[in-house]
Amino acid sequence: MTNITRLFDFPYYQQEKYVSIPDALVTKQNDVWVKTSTEEYIAKANAVSRALLRMGIEKDDKIAIISTNNRTEWNIMDIGALQTGAQTVPIYPTISEDDYEYILNHSGSIYCFVSDEEVLRKVNLIRYKVPNLKEVYSFNEIQGCKNWNELLQLGEDESNQHLVEERKNKVHSEDLATIIYTSGTTGKPKGVMLSHRNIVSNVINSASRIPFEAGKSRALSFLPICHIFERMILYLYQYYGVSVYFGESIDKISDNIKEVKPTVITAVPRLLEKVYDKIYSKGSELTGIKKKLFFWAIDLGLRYEPYGANGFWYEFQLKIARKLIFSKWKEGLGGNLDLMVSGSAALQTRLARIFAAAEIPVMEGYGLTETSPVISVNDMRNKGFKVGTVGKVIAGVEVKIAEDGEILCKGPNVMMGYFKDEKLTNDVLENGYFHTGDIGEIDAEGFLKITDRKKEMFKTSGGKYIAPQLIENTMKQSRFIEQIMVIGDGQKMPAAFIQPSFEFIKEWAKIHSIEIGTTNEEIVSNAKVIERIQEEVDKLNDKFGNWEKIKRFELTPDIWSIEGGQLTPTLKLRRKIIMEKYIDLFHKIYS
Structure with a gap:
């Protein structure tokens, strides 16, 4: 062999x-x-x-x-x-x-x-x-x-x-194989040098975590192959003898899933949010007993804990919900999907629970381009899955938490360095450890939890630390909010720029016979819309300490996109560009 x-x-x-x-x-x-x-x-x-x-x-x-x-x-x-x-x-x-x-x-x-x-x-x-x-x-x-x-x-x-x-x-295995330029949220792209060994070791060490039936699985691949996450997964598919069908485009994923009937897909959290919103929207259109059953199943799913932790009565109800409701979700996703792998950004815990309850578990992992990419990943087997974490560190890789909470990684998966940039390489590689720039913790059972990006955390003028990603992920649970960026570095309180979910708001307005205008500009300046989003923000603010609550926000009429410059190709916020674009709104909030 x-x-x-x-x-x-x-x-x-x-x-x-x-x-x-x-x-x-x-x-x-x-x-x-x-x-x-x-x-x-x-x-x-x-x-x-x-x-x-x-x-x-x-x-x-x-x-x-x-x-x-x-x-x-x-x-x-x-x-x-x-x-x-x-x-x-x-x-x-x-x-x-x-x-x-x-x-x-x-x-x-x-x-x-x-x-x-x-x-x-x-x-x-x-x-x-x-x-x-x-x-x-x-x-x-x-x-x-x-x-x-x-x-x-x-x-x-x-x-x-x-x-x-x-x-x-x-x-040789130590030779350079590829240079992947990370888009980054600021400055010129950095060329990450990955050797054959970097990626091969990551495939082999991640393989045991993925419950494939070798030679019998079928995948639908649509995340950009130029990103190390999907590319490494494609090598992993080859290793496991998985048939790989390439999706036509993000717009046609729904059709492609029904045609291909995959057993596995990889996705980013934003896509999973959209899948869930679509299911939720269809459920909202039901009437009578069907509607009651749908929301009963949703409520059950949101309380899901793995390995029967909720006890016999919960598991009995879940069995019924799976037969009556969740089986239809699976049908809508081709009928054979039994695994989704998620990376690139934090997955909302409600989605981790609900998809696991629906027997389409999301294996959330964590890593960076510089780590080829996987550092840790959840695995439903052998009690290797825990909601709200990115799983346990894979074999061959060592992780330690620095004094300031930064995650440091060492192993055969750590990049050779940045192409033609020794200074930048030395800034992030020290004693063999790669400084990820992420803040996290490892619990008593060995599960890794990411709390924020080191560079994105900021202090208010009152000296309180704010972790924006945590707040943003929570706020995006609202169907009224498509995108949000928390601001307030050096200011007296946190605030936010919000790009509303225009599609959903139009539906909401139609149902309630509210006149909100037709253009995005009219919608974001409509008093009823602002008032309704304020309700959502107030409700979700309850999950945070007083110093973390979003005290003010401004709505933006633009659809935040890769083409528009607000998002990176992996759908992360380009914070500097968003701040520059909406500097007038910033002054309006804090003046």
Whole structure:
């Protein structure tokens, strides 16, 4: 059996252990799911490697990949490039042209593979400023642009396969595999250098936590593959012989889930919030006994504790709720979904409870790009799951809590450093420990709990510490609030900018026959809307100490988005940009 020490060993391991999976990688093309077997995956990756060698690719050259959606071609290019000793540089498609220019220049990428016309347009706008870029290829057929199929054709001749094998043999586990540029909430993107060992160790050490039936599971992949979370998961799927279907887009996830009927998906908390809100909304439309049963099940779910901790009577009721109500939730999610993996941001505890009650448990994990990414993860088996935590630390990784509460991590998963930035590397790596910038604690049973971002915590003028993420996550439980950013550094009290859930508010206004206007500007200045959101804030404020309560807020008419600059590609708040954008509202609150 192939000994996995480098990322390109995964498909070969899959081929040996599970023979050849017919639907190893599946992408929808012209409304048809096109399957690629393990065998074909490897054959095409080798063709790409042979072509790259003929194109003069040297060890340590950089190849950028920019795709708006996850697709089979991405994985083939990744393995094909890595086998030559080159490194892949995945780039978020939604970042600005300036960031495209910076990353392509900073990484020294000599080839760039793009998915579609929009990405190509952005690359072409800055291409003349990137002298090292030799050529751009596209996955889609685009007139006037070289197509990636040209590489497959160039690599058809197998006469130089022995040179590919030679290159593969010269790639060691400690060698650099990829540079992932983290969007960050401030400043220029940082190039995180991850070795083969960093990611391979993370896959192997996380594998035992995931209850897959090897060779029999099916996944739907839609989180950006350019982010280390989804990418590491894709290697993990290959390790477990999971069939991977690539979602068309976030907008079509609901349709894709019904078509694919996956047993597992990965998601970010914001997406799970939207799934729950949609279910809740449909339940609200029910009448009579059906409506009563729906909300009885919800109430039961919100009190869920694992491993029968609530006693016999609760478990008996839960069994009924699962049969009558929660089974329909599962049907709506394809019927086979028995596991969701969540990362990137904190999951609301109510969602952890309700989905576990519905027998679609969310395995919440924790990690960073710099840690490849997993540091800890929940596991429903062997009492490894605890609501409100990010699980226990995975094997091979060591975590300790610094005196100021910061989480420090040590292990084979910790990055090599930041590309071309020794100072920044030395700032976060000390005695082998990576300083995560997150504040947390480990309880008596070994569960890790994240309380906030070190850099995001602030003090009011009264000297009280405020942990904004904790407050924001609580406030987002309201269906009236889509996004919120807590402010108040150095001020007398905390306040907030709130982007209302315009869609839900329009529904609410219609039901109650309230005139709120039609534009977002009219809605945010409507007295009835402000009054209703104040009620929500007051109710949720009860969960906090007096010094933490949101004393004032201002509503923003903009939809906070990646394109608008308010959110990072992983949907975290860009606090500095939001503050600059709404500085007038800040002065209005505190003047």
